[in-house]
Amino acid sequence: MDSKNYHNIILLYKIILIYGLCLVFSKAELPRFAHATKSDGSLILLVVGDWGRRGTFNQTEVAIQMANVGRLVDPDFIISTGDNFYEDGLTCVDDPAFEESFSNIYMGPEQWYSVLGNHDYRGDVLAQLDPILNQKDARWICLRSFIISTDVADLFLVDTTPFVDKYFTDPEDHTYDWRGVLPREEYLSNLLKENHVDIYVNGHDHSLEHISSSDSPLQFLTSGGGSKAWRQTIRPWNPQELKFYYDGQGFMTMALTENGVLFQFHDVLGNILHQWSGSKGFET
Numbered sequence: 087m088d089s090k091n092y093h094n095i096i097l098l099y100k101i102i103l104i105y106g107l108c109l110v111f112s113k114a115e116l117p118r119f120a121h122a123t124k125s126d127g128s129l130i131l132l133v134v135g136d137w138g139r140r141g142t143f144n145q146t147e148v149a150i151q152m153a154n155v156g157r158l159v160d161p162d163f164i165i166s167t168g169d170n171f172y173e174d175g176l177t178c179v180d181d182p183a184f185e186e187s188f189s190n191i192y193m194g195p196e197q198w199y200s201v202l203g204n205h206d207y208r209g210d211v212l213a214q215l216d217p218i219l220n221q222k223d224a225r226w227i228c229l230r231s232f233i234i235s236t237d238v239a240d241l242f243l244v245d246t247t248p249f250v251d252k253y254f255t256d257p258e259d260h261t262y263d264w265r266g267v268l269p270r271e272e273y274l275s276n277l278l279k280e281n282h283v284d285i286y287v288n289g290h291d292h293s294l295e296h297i298s299s300s301d302s303p304l305q306f307l308t309s310g311g312g313s314k315a316w317r318q319t320i321r322p323w324n325p326q327e328l329k330f331y332y333d334g335q336g337f338m339t340m341a342l343t344e345n346g347v348l349f350q351f352h353d354v355l356g357n358i359l360h361q362w363s364g365s366k367g368f369e370t
């Protein structure tokens with residue numbers, strides 16, 4: 087496995103979905119949201135990333151399909167893997183991009199839980215985290231790192247942008263707003279914990295992707311197709327592990343039950359491009 091690629095996939099932000107009941111998070115310092123499952127004990131999510139472009143680059147088309155699929159599967163909530171507002175985050179809490187790229191684009195009633203991406207750090211990073219946005223649109227919740235607890239899974243939403251060395255050592259012509267992150271070593275050591283993670287979900291790459299680890303039960307899922315895509319910069323990957331790669335727009339649905347997980351990748355026309363299911367403890 088090419089270690090550079092591995093780094094890109096694993097450490098470029100955003101969600102670590104932890105799937106299991108008997109999980110102990112040694113220092114319970116992260117904010118925690120309790121969310122009910124459905125009456126049958128299942129949990130259904132939509133996951134989208136890399137989206138806020140005032141509807142352009144098929145953002146609106148993806149949003150329409152999310153609403154269509156949402157009416158069918160009745161998601162419990164939506165997760166954004168980050169890069170919420172292009173190109174440089176929000177300028178302030180009154181930036182109209184909040185309405186133009188979020189409130190006016192996504193139609194479903196579901197709660198969103200969002201983390202930050204590298205582009206979000208290039209604006210006023212505190213604006214996206216400000217509870218005032220939740221007053222403007224109650225669907226919006228964005229924190230740095232937090233936990234969503236449900237009966238069937240604990241979801242760890244981890245802000246991994248500060249994990250990427252390059253953004254600190256070689257920011258090129260970008261300016262990052264690292265308020266609340268420095269000193270960086272302390273920030274990282276508090277986040278890196280030993281946990282039995284089953285599924286890792288990230289955005290950042292403008293694609294939909296599924297990689298199965300060959301030496302562990304981990305499934306790596308990328309949902310970063312919320313708007314601009316078609317970059318044609320496909321990184322090579324071990325074909326034994328690469329189950330699916332789509333260099334275009336779309337989003338992911340995920341259903342978790344006591345016994346297993348099913349996820350599906352959808353494109354802008356609502357087609358299911360790839361799906362995978364596994365039982366709980368799917369390594370054995």
Ligand SMILES: *[C@@H]1O[C@H](CO)[C@@H](O)[C@H](O)[C@H]1NC(C)=O
Pocket residue numbers: 143144314315316334335354
């Ligand atoms: C929008 O989606 C269609 C269908 O996948 C694709 O052919 C088209 O190139 C996309 N447009 C943009 C701007 O990405």
